[in-house]
Amino acid sequence: MGKGDRKTAKGKRYNASYGNARPHAAVTKAAGTAAAPVVKKAAGKSVAKKAVKKTAA
Numbered sequence: 001m002g003k004g005d006r007k008t009a010k011g012k013r014y015n016a017s018y019g020n021a022r023p024h025a026a027v028t029k030a031a032g033t034a035a036a037p038v039v040k041k042a043a044g045k046s047v048a049k050k051a052v053k054k055t056a057a
Contacts, residue, residue, distance in 0.1 A: 005011040012022035
């Protein structure tokens with residue numbers, strides 16, 4: 001179990017591959033970073049749309 005073992009994280013790093021032992025998502029997203037803040041809409045400024053009546057042709 002070392003560099004050549006593709007089932008270990010060390011082997012995945014050596015072979016430059018990803019898998020269960022070395023998930024790709026952990027590499028792209030840094031640990032401990034917060035997600036982008038969610039912008040909430042103002043509750044008092046909701047605009048209601050008029051209902052459009054469809055006529056039969």
